Amino acid sequence: MASQEEREAFVTLATNDTYSLGCLVLGSSLRRAGTTRQLAVMVTPGVSQSLRDQLSRVFNLVYDVDLLDSQDPTNLQLLGRPDLNVTFTKFHCWRLTQYDKAVFLDADTLVLQNVDELFNREELSAAPDAGWPDCFNSGVFVFKPSEQTYNAILQFALDQGSFDGGDQGLLNMFFRQWATEDISRHLPFIYNVVSQAFYSYLPAFKQFKNNVKIVHFIGATKPWHQPFNTSSGEVTPLPDSGHNAEFLQLWWTIFMEDVQQTLDPNLMSMLTT
Numbered sequence: 001m002a003s004q005e006e007r008e009a010f011v012t013l014a015t016n017d018t019y020s021l022g023c024l025v026l027g028s029s030l031r032r033a034g035t036t037r038q039l040a041v042m043v044t045p046g047v048s049q050s051l052r053d054q055l056s057r058v059f060n061l062v063y064d065v066d067l068l069d070s071q072d073p074t075n076l077q078l079l080g081r082p083d084l085n086v087t088f089t090k091f092h093c094w095r096l097t098q099y100d101k102a103v104f105l106d107a108d109t110l111v112l113q114n115v116d117e118l119f120n121r122e123e124l125s126a127a128p129d130a131g132w133p134d135c136f137n138s139g140v141f142v143f144k145p146s147e148q149t150y151n152a153i154l155q156f157a158l159d160q161g162s163f164d165g166g167d168q169g170l171l172n173m174f175f176r177q178w179a180t181e182d183i184s185r186h187l188p189f190i191y192n193v194v195s196q197a198f199y200s201y202l203p204a205f206k207q208f209k210n211n212v213k214i215v216h217f218i219g220a221t222k223p224w225h226q227p228f229n230t231s232s233g234e235v236t237p238l239p240d241s242g243h244n245a246e247f248l249q250l251w252w253t254i255f256m257e258d259v260q261q262t263l264d265p266n267l268m269s270m271l272t273t
Ligand code: UDP
Pocket: 012, 013, 014, 015, 016, 019, 086, 090, 105, 106, 107, 108, 109, 139, 217, 218, 219, 220
């Protein structure tokens, strides 16, 4: 019989090798923060064997998710909706029913302090989105794996679609009571600090920066896209990235210390200057 801690997991997702780099740094950051819970990563066929091997050194579970599972009639319907494919992939986390409770973290998040207390929260707990705080940001959320919930979300996706074309719009409609019903399901912002938010409220960032537990590098340019100089050991943020330089540097420090030694040299040379 697995212990309670073995039945709780942090879960992330990668559909390709570059997002896998994000998962590796995230996994290391969770280990550095001293988590006692399991680490699981969902991967699609787009992730190479070399990255899968590397992921299995950090994660307790590397879980294959097949986008095109023709055994499942709902999946067959989804074949006609390519727009929902990546969305659909994230929802696979509800099928990890070997866990009683789990915390989903985007591959572009970084854990700065232990966040195991999140397992005291109930489904669906998440932090407000900085762009529209009556919506939660779906980069960090507490959930309860359940095949039934998975099917209900999938059916909802087919019936309603997503107002923003992604998982966040869909999950906010599926868990629409989040905005008003139960404040205990609102995670403090420090559990999902979007790394550009400071520019709209810099004094608050200065005041509360040391409380930040999870940083989220949302947007088109991710930490692994920012030029990193291997001789100086410094990252130069792209002019329009908007990401906080200190958080980017932290991501790269973990990457250089924990990930790059065992990385395929070709992939490494693509990333650095
Ligand atoms: N993702 C992925 N491959 C993709 C796009 C997204 O694996 O091509 C996963 C990954 O875990 C990522 C999450 O889906 O963190 C959500 O996408 P992203 O973080 O890019 O969205 P944002 O947070 O910028 O809105």
